[in-house]
Structure formats: C-alpha cells, structure tokens
Amino acid sequence: MDVDKNPRVSSLRLICLVAVAFLFVLSPHFVWPQSPQVIEVLADHDSRFKMAGMKDPVITVHAGAPVTLRITAVKAKDHNRDGSIHGFSLLRANDRSPVPGWDLLLKPGRQEFNLTAPAEPGEYVVVCTVVCSPDHDGMHMKFIVLP
Ligand SMILES: [Cu+2]
Numbered sequence: 001m002d003v004d005k006n007p008r009v010s011s012l013r014l015i016c017l018v019a020v021a022f023l024f025v026l027s028p029h030f031v032w033p034q035s036p037q038v039i040e041v042l043a044d045h046d047s048r049f050k051m052a053g054m055k056d057p058v059i060t061v062h063a064g065a066p067v068t069l070r071i072t073a074v075k076a077k078d079h080n081r082d083g084s085i086h087g088f089s090l091l092r093a094n095d096r097s098p099v100p101g102w103d104l105l106l107k108p109g110r111q112e113f114n115l116t117a118p119a120e121p122g123e124y125v126v127v128c129t130v131v132c133s134p135d136h137d138g139m140h141m142k143f144i145v146l147p
Contacts, residue, residue, distance in 0.1 A: 036066035036114065043073040043086040043106055047135040049126060058142040059126065061117040069113040073106035076133035083107060087129030090143060092122070099124065106130075121147040 039059055042050040051057035061067055075085040082105070090102035099118050118124065128139035 034066055036068040037061060038068045038070060040070045041072075041088070043071055043088065043128070043139075045074040045076050047076045047086075047128065047133045047139045049088075049128075049139060049141040051141075056142070058144060060144045060146060062146050063117055063121050064119045065117045067115050067117050069104075069115060070110065071104075071106055071113070072110045073108055075108055076135075078130075078132055080105070080130050084130050086132050086139070087127070089127050089129045090118070091125050091127060093125050094123075096125075103129070118145050121145045 039061075040052065041057070041059070044050050049057055051059070069088070071088060073086050079085045084105035085108055086106040088102075088104040088106060090099040091097060092099065101115060102118075104113055122145055124143035124145060126141045126143050128136060130136070132139065
C-alpha cells in the first residue's frame with residue numbers, strides 16, 4: 001500500500017504542518033518573553049535616591065510590565081540591625097498603601113531585583129524604609145505607572 005495516498009496519513013501530516021506553523025508564529029512569546037525594563041537607581045550616602053541624568057529622579061514604567069531594578073546602595077549615617085542601609089518601598093500615592101512585592105531592603109553595594117510593575121496605572125511613590133540618617137524623611141522619589 002502506498003503510504004502517501006493513505007488519507008489518514010496525509011491528514012496527520014497536515015495537522016503536524018499546521019501545528020509546526022503555529023508554534024513558529026507563537027514561539028517568540030514563549031522563547032523571548034517581553035524583556036524587562038532595566039532601571040538603575042543609586043540609594044546614596046546623603047539619604048537620597050538618584051538616577052543618572054535626572055535632577056528630580058522619576059521612575060516611569062508600564063502597567064504589568066517586567067522590570068529589573070538595579071540598585072546601588074551607599075551607606076548613610078545609620079543602618080538596620082540586619083545590615084540593611086536603605087529601603088526601597090513602593091506605595092500608592094493617594095493612600096500610601098504598599099504595593100505587594102515592592103518592599104525591598106538594600107545592602108551595601110549593587111543588587112538586582114526582578115519585579116512586575118503594578119497593574120494599575122497612576123502615581124506612586126518610592127520611600128526609604130530604613131532610618132538611614134537625620135535626612136531620612138526626605139528620601140523618596142516619584143514613580144509613574146503608564147497604561
Ligand atoms: Cu533612609
């Protein structure tokens with residue numbers, strides 16, 4: 001019997017072909033998911049958050065997008081018992097409620113956090129949660145979530 005002319009075999013072939021085509025079209029979404037936005041922040045010795053090229057640092061992200069926070073922390077006057085020298089905690093601007101997963105403690109030096117931006121667009125604020133110096137109360141920065 002000629003295999004090629006068997007209708008079962010040829011329909012199986014067609015299904016395989018369609019499946020492979022689908023995988024080919026969809027593969028970028030599996031193999032290369034949206035690459036994270038890398039944000040570099042300096043949590044400095046003068047109890048201030050700083051970002052290169054910004055006098056008033058603002059973090060801007062898109063709702064639900066992957067974000068890599070690359071933070072360099074430099075010790076101010078004081079530190080926590082656990083060795084944390086600054087904190088990086090994200091709050092909603094309107095009610096100061098914390099954003100889950102965005103309450104970070106910083107150790108001296110460079111550290112990286114892979115996070116997901118808040119799902120809700122709007123205005124947020126980053127605050128330091130370690131009483132790092134007498135100027136600690138001024139250690140905050142704007143954080144904007146775009147749709
Ligand atoms: Cu602080």
